[in-house]
Each structure stands twice: as C-alpha cells, then as structure tokens.
Amino acid sequence: MYLLGIDLGTSSIKVSVIDAHTQQCVASAHHPEKEAEIKSLQSGWAEQSPKDWWENTQIALLKLNKTGKYQSQDIKAIGIAYQMHGLVAVDKHLNPLRDSIIWCDSRAVEIGEKAFDDIGHEQCLSHLLNSPGNFTAAKLAWVKQNEPELYSRIHKVMLPGDYIAMMLTGSITTSIPALSEGIFWDFKNDELSKDVIQYFGIEKDLIPEIRPLFSNHGEVKPDIAAALGLSAGIPVAYKAGDQPNNALSLNVLKPGEVAATAGTSGVIYGVSDRLDYDLQSRINTFAHVNYTPSQKYTGILLCINGVGSMYRWAKHNFAPNIDYKDLNTLAAESPIGSNGIKVLPFGNGAERMLGNKYTSVQFHGIDLNRHNQSDIFRSVQEGIACAFRYGLDIMKENGMTPNVIRAGHANLFLSPVFAQAFVDLSGVTLELYDNNGSVGAALGAGIGANIYADATEAFNKFGYIKKIEPLQQQANEEIYLAWKEILIKAIN
Structure with a gap:
C-alpha cells in the first residue's frame, strides 16, 4: 500500500x-x-x-x-x-x-x-x-x-x-x-x-x-x-x-516543539496550546494541522521572505556556473564573519517581522582589493542566519523558547556553514531529518484516510540523521550585534 x-x-x-x-x-x-x-x-x-x-x-x-x-x-x-x-x-x-x-x-x-x-x-x-x-x-x-x-x-x-x-x-x-x-x-x-x-x-x-x-x-x-x-x-x-x-x-505537533525551513522563504514555526499573538504582528499565529475546537493547538510562524531567493540571486549573479554544493564548499573557505562583509537579505517584498517594511538587499563592507567569492557567499549565508536569529528573538519575546529546533536536511541546511551559523547564532541545538514536504503530505494523507490511527502511529519510525550543537557562540554574537546595528538603521 x-x-x-x-x-x-x-x-x-x-x-x-x-x-x-x-x-x-x-x-x-x-x-x-x-x-x-x-x-x-x-x-x-x-x-x-x-x-x-x-x-x-x-x-x-x-x-x-x-x-x-x-x-x-x-x-x-x-x-x-x-x-x-x-x-x-x-x-x-x-x-x-x-x-x-x-x-x-x-x-x-x-x-x-x-x-x-x-x-x-x-x-x-x-x-x-x-x-x-x-x-x-x-x-x-x-x-x-x-x-x-x-x-x-x-x-x-x-x-x-x-x-x-x-x-x-x-x-x-x-x-x-x-x-x-x-x-x-x-x-x-x-x-x-x-x-x-x-x-x-x-x-x-x-x-x-x-x-x-x-x-x-x-x-x-x-x-x-x-x-x-x-x-x-x-x-x-x-x-x-x-x-x-x-x-x-x-513530527512537530506538541506545544513547545519547533520546526524550521530554509527554502524559498525562511521559517521558524513553533506549536502552542495558547491563543497568543504578537502585539506588532511581526510573527503570526495560525491553526495548526491538529487544531480542533476542543484542542486549540496553534502554529506560531515567523517568516523571512527572501532566504532561498537571496541565495539563488547571489549564485545567478556572482557564480552562475557553480552548483550549490560547490558554492557551500566555497563559502567554507572564508572565516567566520566573512572578513567583515555584512548582508541584509531582505529583497523579496515587505517583511512582516520588520513591521511590513522593505529594506532591499544590502551588502556592507565590501573591499574590492580584499574580498572574493568565498567571502560573498559566506556573508550571504551568515546574513540569512542573522535574520533567523532576529526573528527567533521576537519569538522568544512572545514565549517561544525552544531547546531543540528540527529541520529537513535540505536547501540551505545542506550547507555546513549555514547550519552551524544558525545554531551558533540561536544557541539552540539543531536536529536534521531526511524529509521533505511531499513526504509529509503523503503521511498526512495516511492519517486523513485512517490508514494510520493518529500522528503517533504515522511517525513511529521517525529519527534524525544529524545533530548540531553550538560551538562558537561568542564570535557569532559579535557578528550578530554588528549586523543588527545595520538593520536597525535601515528600518528606522
């Protein structure tokens, strides 16, 4: 079957x-x-x-x-x-x-x-x-x-x-x-x-x-x-x-569990059993897949519009003939901090987490005599990771404080540079799974067709393939604070 x-x-x-x-x-x-x-x-x-x-x-x-x-x-x-x-x-x-x-x-x-x-x-x-x-x-x-x-x-x-x-x-x-x-x-x-x-x-x-x-x-x-x-x-x-x-x-279905994705858009999505909302609507609350009038489980969603779009744009314009796997290898040749380059990756429409403001993509600190492709691609990945950290801080303001974040081993999470920067900037352990959206949809169909009694049965063979722990939080914190200062100036 x-x-x-x-x-x-x-x-x-x-x-x-x-x-x-x-x-x-x-x-x-x-x-x-x-x-x-x-x-x-x-x-x-x-x-x-x-x-x-x-x-x-x-x-x-x-x-x-x-x-x-x-x-x-x-x-x-x-x-x-x-x-x-x-x-x-x-x-x-x-x-x-x-x-x-x-x-x-x-x-x-x-x-x-x-x-x-x-x-x-x-x-x-x-x-x-x-x-x-x-x-x-x-x-x-x-x-x-x-x-x-x-x-x-x-x-x-x-x-x-x-x-x-x-x-x-x-x-x-x-x-x-x-x-x-x-x-x-x-x-x-x-x-x-x-x-x-x-x-x-x-x-x-x-x-x-x-x-x-x-x-x-x-x-x-x-x-x-x-x-x-x-x-x-x-x-x-x-x-x-x-x-x-x-x-x-x-298998993020219970209150306190958190998922992330870094595809075309970047998302952190946490489950809650409270009808909470952000006073500034920077993050959004929707009914989760297992919401019922008697069990009001909601999904608290933070979205960054241009994550995969940003990386695709950089590839197309700076290295059109290099595939993504080799780009990730190239990014790893640059040191933490990308030799000083900072990137705001907000170039795909108004950003809800920025109060529906649109900053456009911005590169800061490029030295034509010093920087190369590896610095550019690491800075893009670090800029996206900083955007995730900014959003996670908003979620923490609203009571979502994860100890572990789960993500599919796909898209930007295939990059060791990005995955480690994401972990070091957030300070949260990351579990990577071999999954994708179409597989999740198939399992959902099994639940909806009563082939599985419930989600527990649908995921009883579930396990992560890789766990990443924070390694260099202090160095990344300094990078983030400098990045955030640039962002604040851009949106004010």
Whole structure:
C-alpha cells in the first residue's frame, strides 16, 4: 500500500510516494527542472499561474510513475502541501479568473493595515490572532477594489493547494487551518470571521465548504485517474500549508516543539496550546494541522521572505556556473564573519517581522582589493542566519523558547556553514531529518484516510540523521550585534 504526497512550492512541484507500512519514501520527482517563474508586473507584486501549477503537477506525477518503483494503482490516498497565503479565484466553470496573487506579493499591505486600524487592533488580535496584513483576505479585497468586473464573476476563492485538489477531484473544500492562514477565521468564536467578511464586503458563499483538515476532500475523478495512472475514487485526505506541513513532516505537533525551513522563504514555526499573538504582528499565529475546537493547538510562524531567493540571486549573479554544493564548499573557505562583509537579505517584498517594511538587499563592507567569492557567499549565508536569529528573538519575546529546533536536511541546511551559523547564532541545538514536504503530505494523507490511527502511529519510525550543537557562540554574537546595528538603521 502506497501514499502519494504533492508539494506545491514556489519554485517547483515535488511529488513523492511512500510505503505506508515502512513509512519510507520509495520514489520522488519534481517539475519544472528549473525554478518556476514568478511574474512581477509591478514592484512588490508576485503572481503565478494556477494552470501552470496543474500542468507541472501532472508532469511530475508521470515522471514519478516512470521510475517503476511502485505500482501506481496501489496508491490509496493523496495529501497536498502548498505555498501559503496565495489567492486563487475560479468562475462557475472552475476556471481560474486570473493568475494567483502569491504569498510574497505586497500589493495588499495598505489595505490590510487600514482594516487593522478600522476594525480595531485589540479586536483583530484577540479574534484573528493577527492583523489582516497582507494575507489572502486582504488580497481578495484588493481584487474587489481594483478588478470589480472580475470579482463579480468569482464562484469560489481558495488557496493554492485547494486548486490542485479541485483539479484532481472536482471538489472545492477548505479547513479551519486554511481559513486561519487567509485571516478569515475567528478563533474566539470558532467561526468564519464576521469582522473580516463584513469589513471587506466579501460574500460568504465565495468561501468553500469547511471540512476537517484530516478528512476526505474529494475523490479522484475517473478521467484524471486514467490520465495519471491512478485508481479512480482514491481520496485527497489531507491539505495543509507548507509550513504547518513541514512541522507535521518533522513530527512537530506538541506545544513547545519547533520546526524550521530554509527554502524559498525562511521559517521558524513553533506549536502552542495558547491563543497568543504578537502585539506588532511581526510573527503570526495560525491553526495548526491538529487544531480542533476542543484542542486549540496553534502554529506560531515567523517568516523571512527572501532566504532561498537571496541565495539563488547571489549564485545567478556572482557564480552562475557553480552548483550549490560547490558554492557551500566555497563559502567554507572564508572565516567566520566573512572578513567583515555584512548582508541584509531582505529583497523579496515587505517583511512582516520588520513591521511590513522593505529594506532591499544590502551588502556592507565590501573591499574590492580584499574580498572574493568565498567571502560573498559566506556573508550571504551568515546574513540569512542573522535574520533567523532576529526573528527567533521576537519569538522568544512572545514565549517561544525552544531547546531543540528540527529541520529537513535540505536547501540551505545542506550547507555546513549555514547550519552551524544558525545554531551558533540561536544557541539552540539543531536536529536534521531526511524529509521533505511531499513526504509529509503523503503521511498526512495516511492519517486523513485512517490508514494510520493518529500522528503517533504515522511517525513511529521517525529519527534524525544529524545533530548540531553550538560551538562558537561568542564570535557569532559579535557578528550578530554588528549586523543588527545595520538593520536597525535601515528600518528606522
């Protein structure tokens, strides 16, 4: 028996099949091979085509089947992870009305800030646990204000993963965690937020049917099953945003447990059993995958928009012909502190942890006669690690003080320089696991389809592959304080 996981990322669609008994991945694939395009029609805008997501999903699944490592007819359930906070709007024929306004798009910041003021800060924070900010509800309000004719034709609005589920099954559903990440959910009353719906003038029937996150969200249609080599009728049994899903894939489900990721964006995500919020909305609280009205587990999320994007940009512009593994080796040739170079890695839109300010990427201290490629790439990695430390300090202000952080052994955590800098700057032990989002989504499908009794059973063969302890905290603390001084000047 097999389980299929689909991870709709910003750069590609990743798919994996796991053996439900061994909980081991038997095959993985992704598409496109090169990173997917982000359309930026104006400064601060970011869009992607839902039709491209679906095409890439199909190609990735067919690649996966060609590995011959499993019988596709033996797949019994599908799980989907997806980039959070995006807006997909479809008409009554289920066709997308426009490109998706994705997570790092900044166009709705002012709309969200005005809603925060008009609804009232205390009302928003105590009920939504967030400012409306730049999330899905505010993006929908932007469409209503700026594209009224298109808005009038909207049948349903959804998040990116809901669109892929719809294409597989024909069904459109949502969940409490999904609504919370769009800032549509009232935690105090456990219902769709009347404040948000009424303030933005959003029709309630645009919101899909609400189902438990771990449940049947539709069954694969016969024509789709035939095209993709699947059995008709298998359920999409799990849908979750990429960061809650990353936490699930790392078995981060209990209060006090913390996960991190350093992909396109950088995230620290901690689980709490309290309905807490940051007074400045620098970090955000959403319903975790295991949230229920009787067990209100939340995920406290700190996001840095441009982590992987920053490193990719540096590679493209400073070393286009060197692969990432060799870049990491090159970075290790520079000493701690990168011979004095400091980097602010904030060049991918407004940063919530900086109060929705946009500093742009900044390099400080470059000496044309002294510095080389190794210094540049180490400084980029150290700058990103400093950004994580800055965010972790905000989380500590809000009561999240981890002793251990779990992360997948992937993306920037593949770099020994970055991983050690992350640990030394945070002062927290790091456990690295051999996992990815599509594997987590597959395990989530097993829980949602009742193949596993619960998450404990789904992760009973779970263990880390590497542990990293702090080594040079004092040297890194001095680097961080100098970096922070530059940041404070940039945002004030």
